[in-house]
Amino acid sequence: MEKIASFTIDHDRLLPGIYVSRKDKVGSEVITTFDIRLKKPNIEPCMTAAAIHTAEHLLATYIRNDEQWGKKTVYIGPMGCRTGFYAIFAGDLTSRDILPLIKDAFAFMADYEGEIPGSKRAECGNCLDHNLAYCKWEAKKFLDEILSDIKEENLRYPE
Numbered sequence: 001m002e003k004i005a006s007f008t009i010d011h012d013r014l015l016p017g018i019y020v021s022r023k024d025k026v027g028s029e030v031i032t033t034f035d036i037r038l039k040k041p042n043i044e045p046c047m048t049a050a051a052i053h054t055a056e057h058l059l060a061t062y063i064r065n066d067e068q069w070g071k072k073t074v075y076i077g078p079m080g081c082r083t084g085f086y087a088i089f090a091g092d093l094t095s096r097d098i099l100p101l102i103k104d105a106f107a108f109m110a111d112y113e114g115e116i117p118g119s120k121r122a123e124c125g126n127c128l129d130h131n132l133a134y135c136k137w138e139a140k141k142f143l144d145e146i147l148s149d150i151k152e153e154n155l156r157y158p159e
Ligand SMILES: [Zn+2]
Pocket: 053, 057, 118, 123, 124, 125, 126, 127
């Protein structure tokens, strides 16, 4: 079988950031898949399962409620390696296009108080496995260390 595109990125050279993972055509429309990478692969410890689970709930809630981006959102979900998220939006997009949205989303997550959206037993497949405090810590770290003063190298995959 052929290697899929996301496995051809050199993960040893990948930094935390926001990257265009791929573009696909569905009918006449282009959809863009973003790699929202919080951790340097195989160097930094990945997020805990509970932290990334809570982050998934908050990130998806924020983005799907955004006036501009909500209706363009196809999918938001965590990577199995727990170093980041994939987000798919309708449109032929660049990392800079979604940077303001992602900054706002992570600021929302870093400051979030109250009940985790969709975390009731009837709403979630593993409602005991959440950690809001750790999710907030991860969101603030990504915001402070990467998003607040993002560099070109954090917006473009290594060549
Ligand atoms: Zn859940």
